[in-house]
Amino acid sequence: MRLHLVLVALLSTAVVACSSSGTVYKPAEERGAYGYTETELGADRYRVTFTGNSRTDKETVNDYAMLRAAELTLQSGYNWFHLVNRDTEGKTRTTGGISAINDFGGHTSVYRRCGLVSCDTVVTQTPSRISGGVSTSTTRTNYQASLEIKMGKNPMPDDAEAYNAQELASTLRRWIGQKAK
Incomplete structure (x- = not known):
């Protein structure tokens, strides 16, 4: 069991190193x-x-x-x-889309999402009143x-x-x- 945990930790470290x-x-x-x-x-x-x-x-x-x-x-x-x-x-390149936002105003969040090969910048817009939608985009x-x-x-x-x-x-x-x- 202990060897299994060590292997998982080493693999996780390698994945993080590669992704960054x-x-x-x-x-x-x-x-x-x-x-x-x-x-x-x-x-x-x-x-x-x-x-x-x-x-x-x-x-x-x-x-x-x-x-x-x-x-x-x-x-x-x-x-x-x-x-x-x-x-x-x-x-x-920017990818993403808008899903039925019927409201003006609201909140915008920007964060980095990293995977094995690259990181993406993600922009999420949330309306001030929940009206059925979120907009996201990824820029590379x-x-x-x-x-x-x-x-x-x-x-x-x-x-x-x-x-x-x-x-x-x-x-x-x-x-x-x-x-x-």
């Missing part, structure tokens, strides 16, 4: 899936994209795209990269960062959009490790 996590830094299994992709645009140019799930905030999606750009630069034999273009977009936002980079070897240009790939990768890996704790 954002997108893992990894290659995307296919275009549009969560993770990073890159497209070669020329000998020293790439487009790097990172797509997050609804639990991955905009800042993390941008940092993961920058980390991939730094890693790709080093893997390609270069020391630095220059950001030619940067774009981050959020896609928001997924962010995608896209970078166009041009790679180079030393000397690195003195430009705010030029990044030392080794330093940036090291800094972002340290930050990601601290954030995961």
Whole structure:
């Protein structure tokens, strides 16, 4: 019995850990899936994209795209990269419905509901007089960062959009490790 309780506690902890996590830094299994992709645009140019799930905030999606750009630069034999273009977009989806509210006024509740893969924001409107209805909606936002980079070897240009790939990768890996704790 005691072993059964320990196993249930461990499984519950694992489920909670999984449900609260954002997108893992990894290659995307296919275009549009969560993770990073890159497209070669020329000998020293790439487009790097990172797509997050609804639990991955905009800042993390941008940092993961920058980390991939730094890693790709080093893997390609270069020391630095220059950001030619940067774009981050959020896609928001709202689902839900209204069920026969015949009253004006009332109370609105907003809360987060988390499952195994993601969390949702739920908005519930209750009329001031009970008249047969409740309105609920769930909003999810997924962010995608896209970078166009041009790679180079030393000397690195003195430009705010030029990044030392080794330093940036090291800094972002340290930050990601601290954030995961």
